[in-house]
Amino acid sequence: MPRIRNNELRKFEKSLPIALLRAREATTRLFKPFIESHDLTMPQWRVLRALAEADALDAKTLAERCVILPPSLTRIFRCLTQRGLIAQVDCNDARRHMVRLTDEGRALFEDVVQESEPSYMQLADAFGPERLDTLLDLLNDLRSTVQTMSDPEEEALPLRKVAGGR
Numbered sequence: 001m002p003r004i005r006n007n008e009l010r011k012f013e014k015s016l017p018i019a020l021l022r023a024r025e026a027t028t029r030l031f032k033p034f035i036e037s038h039d040l041t042m043p044q045w046r047v048l049r050a051l052a053e054a055d056a057l058d059a060k061t062l063a064e065r066c067v068i069l070p071p072s073l074t075r076i077f078r079c080l081t082q083r084g085l086i087a088q089v090d091c092n093d094a095r096r097h098m099v100r101l102t103d104e105g106r107a108l109f110e111d112v113v114q115e116s117e118p119s120y121m122q123l124a125d126a127f128g129p130e131r132l133d134t135l136l137d138l139l140n141d142l143r144s145t146v147q148t149m150s151d152p153e154e155e156a157l158p159l160r161k162v163a164g165g166r
Contacts, residue, residue, distance in 0.1 A: 028042065030119055034115045038112055040108075043068050043076055044079065047068070047076055048085065048112075049066075051100060051101045052101060055100060056100040059073055059074075059077070059099075062099070077099060085104055086100065
């Protein structure tokens with residue numbers, strides 16, 4: 001493949017990683033105040049959010065769904081357990097660490113959703129509900145496409161290498 005010269009490279013404003021980062025930062029700023037007002041971090045919220053849709057999930061599944069490194073997830077579990085928001089679930093496989101939302105955790109989840117949903121609806125109205133759905137579908141398709149393009153050697157890397165970046 002011929003070498004690409006700097007003057008042939010797409011412009012910075014058309015860089016996909018930069019555009020994704022900027023969109024992430026902008027949307028995070030929109031919802032972060034609701035999460036922080038309940039003394040939660042964004043990763044803690046992602047765990048609560050994922051658990052709200054399931055009876056219980058194991059640590060591996062949560063790490064993948066929430067895009068959280070396993071060591072960070074361990075700290076999150078400890079904090080959320082101490083606050084009474086999650087509880088460990090008995091599991092036949094001792095190697096699997098299963099957790100679920102407690103009633104208190106579900107109540108907190110509902111409080112945050114009730115507070116943040118008007119902002120979500122405002123965003124959907126401003127951006128267009130159909131466009132937002134299309135964007136979410138496209139982002140999921142992009143992720144799937146990139147994952148299928150991955151080098152087989154990279155697929156064997158543990159989550160910490162992939163999620164932590166290089």
